[in-house]
Amino acid sequence: MAVRLDGRVAIVTGAGSGIGAAAAIAAAGAGARLVLADIGPCEDTAQAIADLGGEAITVKTDVSRTEEVRSLVEQTVEAYGRLDCAFNNAGVEGKAEFEIHEADEEAWDRALEINLKGMWLSMKHQVPAMIEQGGGSIVNGASVAAMVGFDKNASYVASKHAVMGLTKTAALEYADRNVRVNAVCPGVVRTPFIDRFTQNSPEAEARYTEIIPMGRMADPAEVARAVVWLMAAESSYVTGHGLVLDGGLTCR
Numbered sequence: 001m002a003v004r005l006d007g008r009v010a011i012v013t014g015a016g017s018g019i020g021a022a023a024a025i026a027a028a029g030a031g032a033r034l035v036l037a038d039i040g041p042c043e044d045t046a047q048a049i050a051d052l053g054g055e056a057i058t059v060k061t062d063v064s065r066t067e068e069v070r071s072l073v074e075q076t077v078e079a080y081g082r083l084d085c086a087f088n089n090a091g092v093e094g095k096a097e098f099e100i101h102e103a104d105e106e107a108w109d110r111a112l113e114i115n116l117k118g119m120w121l122s123m124k125h126q127v128p129a130m131i132e133q134g135g136g137s138i139v140n141g142a143s144v145a146a147m148v149g150f151d152k153n154a155s156y157v158a159s160k161h162a163v164m165g166l167t168k169t170a171a172l173e174y175a176d177r178n179v180r181v182n183a184v185c186p187g188v189v190r191t192p193f194i195d196r197f198t199q200n201s202p203e204a205e206a207r208y209t210e211i212i213p214m215g216r217m218a219d220p221a222e223v224a225r226a227v228v229w230l231m232a233a234e235s236s237y238v239t240g241h242g243l244v245l246d247g248g249l250t251c252r
């Protein structure tokens, strides 16, 4: 049986690119009405949803800014009358070149502001709308960097470990009000995020794929399917979970 989100309204942050775009398109394909939130453009995602016959609005949002996140949720409820699901996915990769003693404070602050505070702010404003209508399902964008360390990118790793702590705490706090909170923890996914590291060089790509037991990066659609499942009733007893999608990367 296909996983369906008919009648549901879903916010996806970072919906303009990569995993967020794929998840928004997959959720629309499953029947949800979408709110596409991104600091950058979302036209391509909106067009792909329209091509499927789906419905989406776009709200330009910087997830690290309180007023913008508050307004995102307000505009969602204004447009569709409800909020059932959210994929809090907006994130930045950090500067992966320096050890802790060499790294600059600005890069640390930026990673934490967007990857961690942005996620906290998103839940802070989404949860009341969900409780008001009797429940909902939130999926946070974590990473295998929430499970293990990666050298020379402490701000990113720290932010993603914290996202898991935030996810488990929110799951505990809202379990009795029918709001489930989970996370996805992807390994290496072929998106502009990874292209910024590899610069599309075959040698640099090989350095990533050779550490993955399945020998390849994930396609964003493979993460998107997990997000839709966590949003949907099919995962009704799952909360506080970090679903690892890494081709075996963290099995070693």
Ligand SMILES: NC(=O)c1ccc[n+]([C@@H]2O[C@H](COP(=O)([O-])OP(=O)(O)OC[C@H]3O[C@@H](n4cnc5c(N)ncnc54)[C@H](O)[C@@H]3O)[C@@H](O)[C@H]2O)c1
Residues within 6 Å of the ligand: 013, 014, 015, 016, 017, 018, 019, 020, 037, 038, 039, 040, 061, 062, 063, 064, 089, 090, 091, 092, 093, 114, 118, 141, 142, 143, 144, 185, 186, 187, 188, 189, 190, 191, 192, 193, 194
């Ligand atoms: N690609 C990977 O290998 C990988 C692996 C594990 C986890 N992740 C996580 O998945 C998420 C999405 O990554 P991606 O690979 O799709 O990256 P991406 O760069 O393709 O997309 C990220 C999107 O987030 C948006 N964004 C950035 N800062 C924002 C802000 N302050 N407010 C709103 N939107 C903002 C960008 O404009 C962009 O559209 C990130 O949280 C990332 O940490 C990615």
